[in-house]
Amino acid sequence: MKTGFDNDKYIRLQSEHIKERIAKFGNKLYLELGGKLFDDYHASRVLPGFQPDSKLRMLSQLADHAEIVIVISARDIERNKVRNDLGITYDMDVLRLRDEFMARGFLVSSVVVTHYDGQCSADAFRNRLSRLGITTYVHYTIEGYPNNVALIDSDEGFGRNDYIETTRPLVIATAPGPGSGKMAVCLSQLYNEHRRGVEAGYAKFETFPVWSLPLKHPVNIAYEAATADLNDVNMIDPFHLEAYGKTAINYNRDIEIFPVLNALFEGIYGHNPYKSPTDMGVNMVGFCISDDAVCREASNQEIIRRYYTALNRLAQADGNDAEVSKIALLFNQAKITTAHRRPIAAAKERAERSGKAASAIELGDGTIITAESSELLGPSAALILNAVKHLAGIDHSVKLIPQSLIEPIQHTKLCYLQGRNPRLHTDEVLVALSVLSPHDDNCRRALEKLPELNGCQMHSTVMLGEVDHKIFKKLGVGLTCDPARKNRH
Numbered sequence: 001m002k003t004g005f006d007n008d009k010y011i012r013l014q015s016e017h018i019k020e021r022i023a024k025f026g027n028k029l030y031l032e033l034g035g036k037l038f039d040d041y042h043a044s045r046v047l048p049g050f051q052p053d054s055k056l057r058m059l060s061q062l063a064d065h066a067e068i069v070i071v072i073s074a075r076d077i078e079r080n081k082v083r084n085d086l087g088i089t090y091d092m093d094v095l096r097l098r099d100e101f102m103a104r105g106f107l108v109s110s111v112v113v114t115h116y117d118g119q120c121s122a123d124a125f126r127n128r129l130s131r132l133g134i135t136t137y138v139h140y141t142i143e144g145y146p147n148n149v150a151l152i153d154s155d156e157g158f159g160r161n162d163y164i165e166t167t168r169p170l171v172i173a174t175a176p177g178p179g180s181g182k183m184a185v186c187l188s189q190l191y192n193e194h195r196r197g198v199e200a201g202y203a204k205f206e207t208f209p210v211w212s213l214p215l216k217h218p219v220n221i222a223y224e225a226a227t228a229d230l231n232d233v234n235m236i237d238p239f240h241l242e243a244y245g246k247t248a249i250n251y252n253r254d255i256e257i258f259p260v261l262n263a264l265f266e267g268i269y270g271h272n273p274y275k276s277p278t279d280m281g282v283n284m285v286g287f288c289i290s291d292d293a294v295c296r297e298a299s300n301q302e303i304i305r306r307y308y309t310a311l312n313r314l315a316q317a318d319g320n321d322a323e324v325s326k327i328a329l330l331f332n333q334a335k336i337t338t339a340h341r342r343p344i345a346a347a348k349e350r351a352e353r354s355g356k357a358a359s360a361i362e363l364g365d366g367t368i369i370t371a372e373s374s375e376l377l378g379p380s381a382a383l384i385l386n387a388v389k390h391l392a393g394i395d396h397s398v399k400l401i402p403q404s405l406i407e408p409i410q411h412t413k414l415c416y417l418q419g420r421n422p423r424l425h426t427d428e429v430l431v432a433l434s435v436l437s438p439h440d441d442n443c444r445r446a447l448e449k450l451p452e453l454n455g456c457q458m459h460s461t462v463m464l465g466e467v468d469h470k471i472f473k474k475l476g477v478g479l480t481c482d483p484a485r486k487n488r489h
Contacts, residue, residue, distance in 0.1 A: 001364065001455025001476070003049035004294030010050070011058045013284040018062065018205070021282055022169050025201025025273075028193070030186040031282070033174040034206030038100065039085070043207055045478060046222045046299040047289065048455060055207075059172070060104060066170040067107040070094050071180045073115045074122035083176060091125050093176040098134070110135040110164060112173075114181030117141050137162035139181065139188055146184075146260045153267035158191035178230065187264055194268050201273070204254075204280045209234045211248045211278050212286035218299035220249060221334045225306035228326045229319070240276035248278040301457055301478055303327065303334055304341045308480035312463055315483035341480065343459035346370050348482075351461040359383040361458040361477070363391070373423065376406050380460060380468045381429040384453075391449035394442050401432045401443075426471040453477050 022029045035043075038053040051057070059066060076090045083093055098108045111129055113122050116138040126136045139161040142152055151157045164171075164185075171189070173182040186202050193200040208223035220234050233252040240248040254277040261280075265272035274280050289295055307327045313319030331337060338344055346360035350370040358372040359379040369390055371382035385400055394400070409428060413419040424432070430447075437444040454476030463481045464472075472479045 001048055002291070002294045004289060004291035004298065005047040005049035006288045006290045007049055007051050007054055009290075010054060010285060010288040011061070013287060014055075014058045014282070015061045017282050017284050018059075018170070018203075021201070021203050022065070026199050027169045028171075028198060028200040029169065030171050030173060030189050030200060030202050032182045032186050032202070032204045032206075033172050034182075034204060035208070037097075037174055040207070041473070042222075042226055042302070043285075045305075046219050046302050047285070047295055048298050049290070050285075055205075056104065059106075062170055063105050063107075065168055066172055067109045067166060067168045068101050068172045068174060069109060069164060069166070069185065070097055070111045071114055071173055071175040071182050071185050072111065072125075073180045074113050074117065074119045075115050076177075076180065077113070077125050078119050078121045081177070090176040090180075095132075097174070097176065107168065109166060109171075110137060112137045112139055112162075112164060112181075112185050114139045114185060115141050135165075137164050139185060142184075146257055149260060149263045149267065153191065153264055158188040159195070161188045161192070163192045163196075164189055187261075191264075191268055199269070202280065203282050205282050207283060207285050209249045209251055210286040211237070211250060211281060211283060213249065215247075215249050216333055218296045218303065218334050221330050222299040222302040222306070223251075225303045225327045225330050228306065228310065228323045228330075231322075231326070237276050237278045240278045243275035248276070250277050250281075254280075298455075300334055300336050300340055303330055303336065304338055305478055305480050307331070307338070308482075311483040312481055315463070341457060341459065342368060343457055344480065347459045347461050357460070357462040359458060359460040361387055361453070361456050363387065363456055364452065376403065376410075376423060377429065378421075378423040378425060378468075379462070380464055380472070381424050381426045383458070384426055384429060385446070387453060387456075388446040388449045391452050392442070392445040394446060398442060400440075400446055401429065401436065405432060405436070425465070426468050430471070450475060 038056045040052050040055065043050045044052045072090055072094050081090045082088065083090065086093065088096070094111055101108050111134055113126060113136060116122055129136050142157050145152060173185050175182050190200055190202055209220040213220055215234055215236055224232060224234055234249055235252055235255055237248045237250040237255060239258055240246065258277045262272045310319055310324045310327055314321065314324055343360040343362050346368045347358050347370065350358035350360065350372055354372045356372045357379045358370060360368055360370040361383055362368055367390065369383065369387045371379055371386045373379045374382060386396070389396060389398065389400065406424060409424060410422040414422055433443045433447050437447055457478045458472065460481045462484050469479065
């Protein structure tokens with residue numbers, strides 16, 4: 001995979017910048033963490049070379065000075081909101097996040113339940129955390145938030161919230177997902193710290209949009225595609241332009257709320273230390289791009305991938321037309337079409353020629369490999385075999401997995417596991433290759449080529465199942481699927 005991002009430089013610059021911000025505010029900073037702290041696969045796709053856990057590795061350099069507060073909304077607890085990428089509810093993810101952070105040496109001081117209005121489910125969750133020895137706090141719903149500044153900046157607003165006890169200079173507010181109330185938690189702490197004579201500061205650590213890149217840069221357009229369901233819109237920050245005469249990029253929600261934040265800061269401190277929403281950020285990612293062309297191409301691929309993901313969600317009655325239409329409009333801004341993704345045409349051509357479900361992958365050197373469904377293998381499983389054979393220099397006619405091994409697996413799937421599809425999936429093919437590899441040099445060589453699929457782009461003419469999606473994600477393959485069921489044989 002070609003790299004376009006200097007990860008080591010990012011870790012160094014970002015940690016130094018956060019240290020500078022802590023010092024600016026008298027050694028007490030509340031840092032709102034947007035996006036994912038680890039498993040940031042969107043960033044690693046649009047910025048090849050960015051490691052999914054880069055932000056966590058960067059913050060690890062500050063671990064002795066930092067503590068983490070995990071924020072969850074009582075509304076999300078009540079409706080059992082699920083993280084789509086992990087398939088677990090937000091309340092379960094709080095426990096997962098806590099374990100992950102602590103395993104990496106971070107202090108997780110507490111959990112804050114926001115938007116609290118006496119929900120029984122939130123009370124049950126707090127009781128569960130209490131039994132586990134985890135400190136919890138509640139922050140209440142404030143009528144008219146965020147526009148009712150007079151109420152917010154009062155004893156009946158932020159003053160009503162629990163004060164979160166913290167001990168370290170850097171307090172990181174993170175959450176299972178968006179809309180949890182991280183910003184409100186940070187601002188509430190500023191209010192309550194001020195009442196206690198502590199002049200704490202606030203900053204926002206969010207990777208996208210990248211403020212130092214042009215508005216229509218593919219990296220920023222890809223962010224809009226990724227948040228099409230939230231209807232986020234990238235904009236030139238008018239406050240930054242007015243204050244400094246320089247163009248900086250932010251998104252609509254931060255720009256719209258800045259006048260409110262300005263009033264809150266003035267109410268708390270008598271002045272706002274920031275002249276623009278961009279000033280509040282500490283993101284240095286734009287200064288660590290080492291190959292702009294590589295990042296542009298990767299981002300264009302991500303825009304198309306998001307489009308097909310939205311089409312699939314719509315086909316499964318889990319999306320909406322507005323999301324699809326918005327991403328389609330972003331194609332015009334990026335000056336691309338689906339034809340920009342070469343595996344799409346190759347997969348469709350193979351499907352038309354064979355009358356079966358087909359798939360295609362573009363390898364790192366530009367070679368296109370295709371496969372189709374058979375009685376033994378699904379199109380994605382067949383494609384993996386074809387791709388690794390090509391990379392290992394193994395003749396296409398060679399059968400890596402003998403039929404005599406496939407048939408017993410099919411028998412188990414149909415007769416013992418009550419399955420209806422006898423074809424092997426990608427995980428089953430990889431297990432079979434692994435079993436054969438100690439005694440078959442071709443299988444061993446083929447398996448060793450799997451890392452070379454990282455960063456490759458693939459398309460399937462039918463929607464793949466969850467197992468296949470997870471396998472390709474782990475391999476680092478960018479996958480798109482036509483919004484069609486598996487109805488070809």
